[in-house]
Amino acid sequence: MKNKIMTHVIAGYPTEIQCIKLLFSMQAAGVFAIEVQIPFSDPNADGPTIMKANDIALGNAMTTRKSFELIHRSREKGLTTPIYIMSYANKLFNFGIKNFCQESKRCHVTGLIIPDLPFDSPEYQELLTTCLDFGIELVPVLSPGMAPSRLNKYDINHQALLYLTSTRGITGKELAINTELLKLVKKIRSISSAQLALGFGIRTPKDVEKALKIADIAVIGSGVIEVIQTGGIVGANNYIKQLTGSTTS
Amino acid sequence: MDSSQYFGIYGGRYVPEMLQKTLIDLARVYDQLKATPAFQNELRDLQTTYNNRPTPLTFAKNLTEKLGGAQIYLKNEGMNHTGAHKINHCLGQALVARKLKKTRLIAETGAGQHGVATATVAAKMGFSCTIYMGEVDMNRQRPNVLLMELLGAKVIPVTFGSRTLKDAVSAAMKDLLENSDTTHYVIGSALGPDPYPRMNRDFQSIIGQEIHAQLSQLPDYVVACVGGGSNALGAFTEFINEATVQLIGVEAGGTGKQLGNHATRFPDAKIGIIEGYKSYFLQDEDGNTAKTHSIAAGLDYIGIGPELASLHDSGRVQFSSASDEEALSAVKILAESEGIIPALESAHAVAYAIKTAGTLPKNKTMVINVSGRGDKDLFTLAKHFDQKHFSIFLTEEVRRYEK
The missing domain is CATH 3.40.50.1100 (Rossmann fold)
Structure with missing residues (x-):
């Protein structure tokens, strides 16, 4: 059985055309889902690698509207892999919450991942209601060390997918599975049957193996971009195949 | 919520x-x-005992006479430790x-x-x-x-x-x-x-409390420069509920009105959620942060504190702006008339007073929050007021260094 992997792309990185090629090679490698990041000037939860990719994508004049067009075109060309859109609150707010959900629906997006929108903000509540109207998931981003009382506010027993950061920190570090994380996983498992996607620091097949011992899906973010930087999208293609286990090289 | x-x-x-x-x-x-x-x-x-509070409130006699209108007072926050x-x-x-x-x-x-x-x-x-x-x-x-x-x-x-x-x-x-x-x-x-x-507002509000006590009456105007808003809120908070006190925030007009050349959030900025808070931010059409400019680094910023955003909407605080040139000229005017060299940030507030005090009756009082002193701006000031000699000085300084 293949490993359940969710890969991360930044719309418009390294270029618009190569980004679309990347989506299809990820589909060919059999990833479980793809997280498409709409680039933003101030991606505060991301480390240097993804930040730089955001800058490059913005330099390629990638906008929120064009990001949706990119996904829509890929869908028309036969991309069927589930897509989650990741971005920051301001991109959504600026585009309009309803518009954002409408476009997501048109592009057959499964869910949204917005790390800087906590439940106790009016925008989260508005987004949640709108997502429900359009049948889109709003995926909570949970982290070790968070208070159990806040965990419950994300209604995690009714979610299909939960995004879990392996650590407190930014993307692109080394994977460390500590007791704080294990405690959180245990807590979540005791109240929710949602699939757990574990991200932050997962790069190698060994990391994937470790991640999948405690979670259902391993998220590969900075890793893909690092490989693109050295080996282009051909390199990325081979890399992802290795991680999904569809090649043994 | x-x-x-x-x-x-x-x-x-x-x-x-x-x-x-x-x-x-x-x-x-x-x-x-x-x-x-x-x-x-x-x-x-x-x-x-460590910082230098209370800082003085100085009657700007010469500047007041020069402008011929409202009585101008300077809250000299430049006297704080670290300037x-x-x-x-x-x-x-x-x-x-x-x-x-x-x-x-x-x-x-x-x-x-x-x-x-x-x-x-x-x-x-x-x-x-x-x-x-x-x-x-x-x-x-x-x-x-x-x-x-x-x-x-x-x-x-x-x-x-x-x-x-x-x-x-x-x-x-x-x-x-x-x-x-x-x-x-x-x-x-x-x-x-x-x-x-x-x-931070609470910690800064000592500025306005001191102004109130030192003036022993309510001022008619309190003027402060606004980057993020710490010195402005510091000066304003004491007077928020005093309807007769006009509160004026002065933003950085930079070199012009085009986005990228200034840091005035009003009226150009859009409401957004950036850097952890919701407020007005200078952004491009797609919600990315815009470039800003001001000669004063402390005002050269995309956003404004959320409380000031709210006070803008309610009309309790009025906003104005001063350009780089006006701020530079205000530094010179205040230095020559009062013996106080303000920080370039604070000079924006001084510039507002220079533009408006003369139009007000003499029985009005205007307090300018001079949020910092200008020593830190030495190189910027030198470039504008004495570039030729400073260039020679710096070149020779490099030579002395490398010996």
Whole structure:
């Protein structure tokens, strides 16, 4: 059985055309889902690698509207892999919450991942209601060390997918599975049957193996971009195949 | 929605869940502490025996006569230790951080003023200290880097993005994400996620309280420059509920009205959610942060604190702007007429007074918050007032260095 992997792309990185090629090679490698990041000037939860990719994508004049067009075109060309859109609150707010959900629906997006929108903000509540109207998931981003009382506010027993950061920190570090994380996983498992996607620091097949011992899906973010930087999208293609286990090289 | 986090619709705590606990703990401990006499006494003691409070309120006799209108008073925050009002909230935050058992202070800095104030307070109160500063800013403000290092702080160059203040904020926030168990992030203005805007406002509000006591009557106008808004809120808060007092915030007009050439949020900015709070931000059409410009580094910023955003909407605070040129000329005018060289930031408030005081009746009083002194602007001032001789001086200084 293949490993359940969710890969991360930044719309418009390294270029618009190569980004679309990347989506299809990820589909060919059999990833479980793809997280498409709409680039933003101030991606505060991301480390240097993804930040730089955001800058490059913005330099390629990638906008929120064009990001949706990119996904829509890929869908028309036969991309069927589930897509989650990741971005920051301001991109959504600026585009309009309803518009954002409408476009997501048109592009057959499964869910949204917005790390800087906590439940106790009016925008989260508005987004949640709108997502429900359009049948889109709003995926909570949970982290070790968070208070159990806040965990419950994300209604995690009714979610299909939960995004879990392996650590407190930014993307692109080394994977460390500590007791704080294990405690959180245990807590979540005791109240929710949602699939757990574990991200932050997962790069190698060994990391994937470790991640999948405690979670259902391993998220590969900075890793893909690092490989693109050295080996282009051909390199990325081979890399992802290795991680999904569809090649043994 | 927890209304204590908001000023009208602005403010909030828009940060990833991994940082929520840190901010909730900070808010809880601050709310407990601020009401205790022990905390207030210790802060007052530091403010008077280490910092230089109360700062003077000076009647600007010569300037008043020159302009021929309202009676102008200068609240001289340049007399604070380290040269500006910033140390007020650094001292307060350090006391809160100590209560939280944090051992390390971090801060972002643009021109270096807030970094120097944080490094100073860290040295005094026994914290280790790391300051994030954009690589471009470090190259522009090398003297302040040296001062921070002398004070024992580690200054880390930020090499991503535009390598300026905005990126230093981002780098400091990331440090906090990873080290929140040991580290307190000393945000340098009345902005950022809750509780920073209200906490820094409280620590700065001593400015307005002193103005009120020193003037022994209500002023008719209080004028302050506005970057993020810490000195403005510091001067305004005392008078918010006094309807007769007009509160004027002066933004950085830069070199022109085109986006990228200034840092005036009104009327160009859009409401957004950036850097952990909801407010007005200068943005492009797609919600990315815009480039800003001001001759005064402390005003060269995309956003404005959430409380000022709300006070803008309610009309309680009026906003105006002064250009780079007007600020430079205000420095010269205040220096010659009153013997006070204001920081370029504060000179924006002075420029407003120069433009308007003459049109007001003589029985009106106008207090200008001179938030900092101008020593730090030596190189910028030299470039505009005596470039030729300073170029020779610098060239020769390099020669002397390399000997």
